Amino acid sequence: MKRHGTRIQTVMAEIQARIASRTYTPGIRVPSVRAMAQAMQVSVSTVLEAYERLMAEGVLSARRGSGFYVAGPVAPLALTELGPRLDRDVDPLWISRQALETSSDALKPGCGWLPASWMFEAGMRKALRNVARSDTLQLAEYASPLGHPPLRQFLSRRLAGIGLQAPLEQIMLTESGTHAIDLICRFLLQPGDTVLVDDPCYFNFHALLKAHRVNIVGVRYTATGPDIDAFAAALLAHTPRLYITNSGIHNPTGASLSAVTAHRLLKLADSSSLVIVEDDIFGDFEHTPAPRLAAFDGLARVIQIGSFSKTVSASIRCGYIAARSEWIESLVDLKIATTFGGGRLAANIIHQAITDGGYRKHMESVRQRLAEAMDSTVARLQAIGIKPWRVPQAGMYTWCQLPEGKDAAALARACLSEGVVLAPGNAFSQSMTAGDFLRFNVAQSGDARIYEVLKRALGA
Amino acid sequence: MKRHGTRIQTVMAEIQARIASRTYTPGIRVPSVRAMAQAMQVSVSTVLEAYERLMAEGVLSARRGSGFYVAGPVAPLALTELGPRLDRDVDPLWISRQALETSSDALKPGCGWLPASWMFEAGMRKALRNVARSDTLQLAEYASPLGHPPLRQFLSRRLAGIGLQAPLEQIMLTESGTHAIDLICRFLLQPGDTVLVDDPCYFNFHALLKAHRVNIVGVRYTATGPDIDAFAAALLAHTPRLYITNSGIHNPTGASLSAVTAHRLLKLADSSSLVIVEDDIFGDFEHTPAPRLAAFDGLARVIQIGSFSKTVSASIRCGYIAARSEWIESLVDLKIATTFGGGRLAANIIHQAITDGGYRKHMESVRQRLAEAMDSTVARLQAIGIKPWRVPQAGMYTWCQLPEGKDAAALARACLSEGVVLAPGNAFSQSMTAGDFLRFNVAQSGDARIYEVLKRALGA
Structure with missing residues (x-):
């Protein structure tokens, strides 16, 4: 012994x-x-x-x-320690925290949302005054499990407008768009599962998926959607459980999914058990609606999510999930278990604001302003040697390449010290192959000082 | 071979x-x-x-x-299928969904919150009108990562009032009290870890913990807190990672933690790596403050959470976490990854309402009404043979035992068909040893029809 x-x-x-x-x-x-x-x-x-x-x-x-x-780094779960340790500069959470933390007078061309002054302020004030007069239940009670019925009714009609039949019972409200994706991940994923994302994609998808301890595989994104050959290869190689993407206007590239890519992608998925989350958060920025995976698929394997934080207000939290009815049942249970009653007041305020006659006019003006800002930002960036990958049709983002030999993370560090928050490319890239890219938000790029700081930092 | x-x-x-x-x-x-x-x-x-x-x-x-x-049931995660399958009547989610779904004119003595008409309606209306006049940033921008500073300042002062020194940087706002616990579970737990809860405890703790795929172990709850011998034995037998409890007023029993139990419990925890979550959601209902674990411990291993949904409004979502500063750092990252910016508008409205001069008066009146409702509910229940386990000092809950041989789940089913939503005991009991108990909310038990229906169902 x-x-x-x-x-x-x-x-x-x-x-x-x-x-x-x-x-x-x-x-x-x-x-x-x-x-x-x-x-x-x-x-x-x-x-x-x-x-x-x-x-x-x-x-x-x-x-x-x-x-x-x-044993990996065990609990407590420190997101910054999961996965390969990156420069804090290109850590997905770095950009979020910089954009959320930095004082409101900092210049934030790397920020992912519109300046407060571009949001639907008048509509919000009016909605708040209206809600202050609403009945006691609206003011004091929990929401029903699916959430405020008038807002779901509105969403059902809006989805019908993009060719998607989603009855009220297939729409559940959430606390935000991010919360919507998080609930879906909890519902579908187990630690160790594989999830496909676009490369590049919205950087917070990386942080969110890390929190679920899953393997993230990037699929190269093209001007018309994910690269179909790469997508097919990833399906075969990794049998992923989930694919998360933006249709409409893609973050960070500003590109749009084409009908042919949408069709091919869904055909490829046919022979798999893949579930697709389509984040439609930028739909209201489109001049001409791009195809939607959820509409092509009829909510069979595609789940559509969205929110109002990019158009109405980021200060009030409300999002939605449209999915198969049996999935909605389980998602409701999960929502109750993890956040209990939803934000009835928030949904009520959003509904008031978005059905206000002024909302359509507000968005027309935002689209117009964005188109002008896109033109001038692209011109000013080109003048200092920063080239757009594509000039997007709509939206607030342009994905830009630095002059040869320049590193976006180093540039972001240099510019931060001068009060300019940038969004370096590798935060968006699972393969870390976007080290010479930056995402610019044209609505946050009007100030001439941004270009002075950029030029100086590029020269250094 | x-x-x-x-x-x-x-x-x-x-x-x-x-x-x-x-x-x-x-x-x-x-x-x-x-x-x-x-x-x-x-x-x-x-x-x-x-x-x-x-x-x-x-x-x-x-x-x-x-x-x-x-191996447990694999994804998709259906909470109703995790753990032993219960009668849907005593499934933790059953009560939540009944209480949230059933029409507002149903009688809900099993409901966990005050009727809307008892909430701080005037304060909410005033707060909404004030916020409608606030500046653009408040109306349109994301919150800072920790959340609305004035509300954290208020909480820091309030916590000081119960003997807990928590500077602003150690307080993070969340979307709700449930969301606060959920974030802590994500931070601390891995699937398969063991978590202690009180037996009985708030039923949604069971649902929430199931969503984290952990083992739940119940510790018998006494009139002065958890049974200390059972707690010591559970610590030894299961090396749990977390213990979740209510101090102040305990849900569902209405009991309060005593100083001696608090002290012994923390001494036991000394020789372990246990983290304790203290849910202080009912603090404002107390006439005399009970001891708080967080105050005894000084936020070393205890995390305190709370919310405003039981006192100000359930329609607006806002909660908080007070914890060690290095834990707050990781919790902020997790919050951003999984819900992005917090509800700035919600925090602003709550702050306006709770600092309104009327709030203190409102709560005094609620406490008075609850004391009267407690007396009359207990008397009416006793008249039909339903006995309170203890008569609580404060709060809205009384935990009651049925006459011998009666089953609470069967009674709940019978009463539901007559429009009365009850909260059967086993939904609160990890050991399923509360089959003859019910939780009554005295604020929801004023209607004489409740006792008629109960009496008829008990007689059947």
């Missing part, structure tokens, strides 16, 4: 030594029990016992069907 | 048979490799191989440091 005990400790010490020397890093699979037994000339039960003790100590962990792993 | 192969299959078949016969249900730990080898008279490596094949087939899963388990 003593010798058995000693042998166990030898195996344990060997594993510990390899971890200490960084030969084995967190997440790495250690040799199988059998292989280790052979390698160390001990019995299988010795190795098993050693591995079990290391599991008890939290050094190893086991995964269903695939053996023993060096 | 053939015999070894046959033996492996015998072990596999045995496990499969026990699962098929429901002897082993999802989440159950199967015998250790050693114990199974002894029981089936085969070698350890035979059992290991059998278990590994069952893991590869998704039948078993392994957890760090604690062996092999029958």
Whole structure:
């Protein structure tokens, strides 16, 4: 028995030594029990016992069907420590926090939303005054599980306008667009599942998916949607559970999905169990509506989500999910379990604002202003050697390439010290191949000082 | 080799048979490799191989440091299918959905909140009118990552009032109290971890924890807090990561934590890595403040959360977390990743309402009304043979026992068909030992028809 005990400790010490020397890093699979037994000339039960003790100590962990792993950074879950550690400058959370934290007089061409002065302020004030006079239940009670019926009615009609039949019972309100995607991830994903995203994509998709401890695989994005060959290859190679994308106006490129890409993509998905989340948050910015995956698919495998934070107000939180009715049932349970009653007052205010006669006019004016800002921003960027990848048809984003040899993360660091918040490309890129790209928000790029700071930093 | 192969299959078949016969249900730990080898008279490596094949087939899963388990139902995550399947009547989600869905003229003594007419309606109307006149940023911009500073300032002062020093940087706003707990669970827990709850406890803790796929262990709740011996035993037996409780007024019993229990509980926790979440949602209902774990502990291992949905309005969503500063950092990242910017407008409205001179008067009147409603409800329940476990000092809940031989789930079903929503005891009980208990909300129990329906159903 003593010798058995000693042998166990030898195996344990060997594993510990390899971890200490960084030969084995967190997440790495250690040799199988059998292989280790052979390698160390001990019995299988010795190795098993050693591995079990290391599991008890939290050094190893086991995964269903695939053996023993060096325990990853365990709870507490620090998002900044999951996945390869990036420069904090291109960490997805860096841009969010910079944009949310920096004082309101900082210049924020990297920010993902419109300046407050472009939002539907008059409509919000009016909606708040109206809601102040609404009945007691509206003011004091929880929402029903699916959420404020008049807003769902409005959404059902709006979705019909883009060719999507979604009855009231298939629409659930959420606390935000991000919250909508988060609920869907909780519903569909388990740690270790694979999720496809566009490369580049909205950087917070990376942060959100990290929180679900899933594998993220990027698919190259083209001017008309994801690269179909790359998409087919990723489906085969990774059997992903989910694909998350923006149709309409794509973040960060400003590109739009074409009908032919939408059709091919759904045909490819036919032979898989893939679920697709279509984030339609920028729909109201379009001049001409692009195809929607959800409309082509009829809410079979596509779930559409959206919110009002980019058009009405970011200060009030409200989003939605449109999906198959049996999925909505489970999503409602999850919503109640994790946030309890939804924001009835928020939904009521949003509904008042968005059905206000002034909303359509407000959005017309926003689209017009964005078109003008797009032209002037692109011209000013080109003048200092920053080239747009494509000039988008609509929306607030332009995805731009730096002069050769320039690094966007270094530029972002330099500009931040002069009070300009940029959005460096690799925060959007799962493959980290966008190191010379930046996303500009044309609505936040009107100030001449931005170009002075950029020019100076590029010259340095 | 053939015999070894046959033996492996015998072990596999045995496990499969026990699962098929429901002897082993999802989440159950199967015998250790050693114990199974002894029981089936085969070698350890035979059992290991059998278990590994069952893991590869998704039948078993392994957890760090604690062996092999029958794999739970996999994604999609249907909360109603996690854990032992209950009567839908005592499913934690059943009460939530009944209370949230049933038309507002139904009688809801089982509901967990005040009637809308008891809420701070005048304050809400005034706050909405004020906010309608606030500046553009308040109306249109995202909140800062920690949330609306004036509300955090208010909370910091209020926490100081119960003996808890929490500077502004240690307070983060959330979308609700439930959202606060959910974020903490995401931060601290991994699937398979163990969490202690009070037995009985707020039923939505069960639903929320199921969504995190953790093991839930109940600790008997007494008139002065959790049973300290049971708590000590659970700490030893399960090395739980988290304990979630209400101090102040306990849901569903209405009991209050005593200073001696608080002190002993924290002393026990000293020799463990346990984190404690103290849900202080009912603090404003107390006549005399009970001890708070967070105040005794100084926010070392205790995290305090709360919200305003029980006192100001349930229609507007806003909660908070007070915790160690390094934990707040990670919680902010998680909040941004999963919900992005918080509800600035909601926090602003809540801050306006709660700092309104009328709020204190409003709460005084609510406490007075609750005290009267408690007396009359208890008297009326006793008249039909339903006995309070204890008569609470404050709050809206009384936890009551049915006459011998009566089943609360059956009673709930019978009363629902007559338009009365009850809260049967086992929804609150992890051990399912409260089958003859009901939680009554005295503020929702004023209507004489409730007692007629109850009496008839009890007589049947």
